[in-house]
Amino acid sequence: MKTIIKTIDKNSIDIKNIGIAADILKSGGLVAFPTETVYGLGANALDEKAVSEIFVAKGRPSDNPLIVHVCNVEMVKRLVKNIPELAFKLMEKFWPGPLTLIMEKSSRVPEIITAGLSTVAIRMPSHPIALKIIEESQVPVAAPSANISGKPSPTEAKHVIEDLMGKVELIIDGGSSQVGLESTVLDVTVNPPMILRPGGITKEQLEEAVGKIDIDKAILSDHLEDIKPRAPGMKYTHYSPKADVIIIEGKVEACVEKIRELAESYKRDGIPVGILATEQTKGLYTVGTVMSLGDRKMPDTIASSLFRELRHLDDKGVRVILAEAIEDTGVGLAVMNRMKKAAGYNIIKVGD
CATH class of the missing domain: 3.90.870.10 (DHBP synthase)
Known part of the structure; x- marks a missing residue:
């Protein structure tokens, strides 16, 4: 066609x-x-x-x-x-x-x-x-x-x-x-x-x-x-890039520490890694391809960029994406819903 x-x-x-x-x-x-x-x-x-x-x-x-x-x-x-x-x-x-x-x-x-x-x-x-x-x-x-x-x-x-x-x-x-x-x-x-x-x-x-x-x-x-779908997007893994996505969930400082640790481990193994950070944390990473989703204080900015940056990291050829979780209130609920489906619910919880 x-x-x-x-x-x-x-x-x-x-x-x-x-x-x-x-x-x-x-x-x-x-x-x-x-x-x-x-x-x-x-x-x-x-x-x-x-x-x-x-x-x-x-x-x-x-x-x-x-x-x-x-x-x-x-x-x-x-x-x-x-x-x-x-x-x-x-x-x-x-x-x-x-x-x-x-x-x-x-x-x-x-x-x-x-x-x-x-x-x-x-x-x-x-x-x-x-x-x-x-x-x-x-x-x-x-x-x-x-x-x-x-x-x-x-x-x-x-x-x-x-x-x-x-x-x-x-x-x-x-x-x-x-x-x-x-x-x-x-x-x-x-x-x-x-x-x-x-x-x-x-x-x-x-x-x-x-x-x-x-x-x-x-x-x-x-x-x-x-789940029997009653609306679009309720069933099946959705929104997934080619790379494996892992969500790190917890207090921001603990998330950053864990992502830095994992990124170093993937680097040692020769695995290209991408990191989905925020404006507040993007400068804290020294390993991997780092993308800012937006401002934690303005979840609308994160919502508008999530899918784009998942595709962008695919274009960069990363094999693993480490993503910071955000607070699941307001628009953050929708962001985390999509992010968790993209990750196939592969979530690491850190801190308290």
Whole structure:
């Protein structure tokens, strides 16, 4: 398959190229496009054959449900049996944006989208290119991350090109994703609502808007093979680079000491090692390829760079990545959720 690559400036959108993307979607093709979270691989959500091609292109397990992207609430009404009042409140507060809502699906939604579940995951992206594509195509768009299944999610077009060139009709380069982690997935069919995947909208933000929110215990489970996915990203090792990832968890000083010790050991054995540090600690390492994820005091900066730096260390040819854990509160919960899955839950705890 020949893949077309088009560049669109989100601040000055080229309607002609948006039209090309919309036409491909309407004709049953695949389009990779930027969103504010990560790049998505889109197909017409109402076209079962087109959606099946997403699974083929990504090598994605068929029991892993997809998120449907919309551009207005009228689209949502056609995809669900009813919109709970709570969902309307959340849409008003957080849409467009990185929040996915789980609701009871209508008969129009193909089972391939929901992996046979009675619910469907829906969100409205805030990225202007994503919104324009959906508006122009006038179809809801099923779109998981635009990468080979299991690899770190793509936050830049070059990541998509590395993974999907020759497997999709069109890749749109719209610059770097802002959030850097996939959306928060919230099930509003239960009371209280439950977070099935942490993301850019935090538990604290949700509770401030609508009251008590629960978190699914499976989010931090290390027995993923026993989980029946109720939302994307709940099952399987995800976000993994080629290198083995080891998380060091504990007080910062103890983490640094342990990582320095391990890095020296790998060096003696001739094993190239990478270190995922923070702005506060990056200068404390003298062995290995050191990358700063961002500022510990601003976890948003770490969220936006995690996937990019995992891919960057792969490009550097390291075989082991030693990663400092961060506090798992706020956006840090989403960061640690992704980091632990990237590591296959290979965690060394240090200190008290």
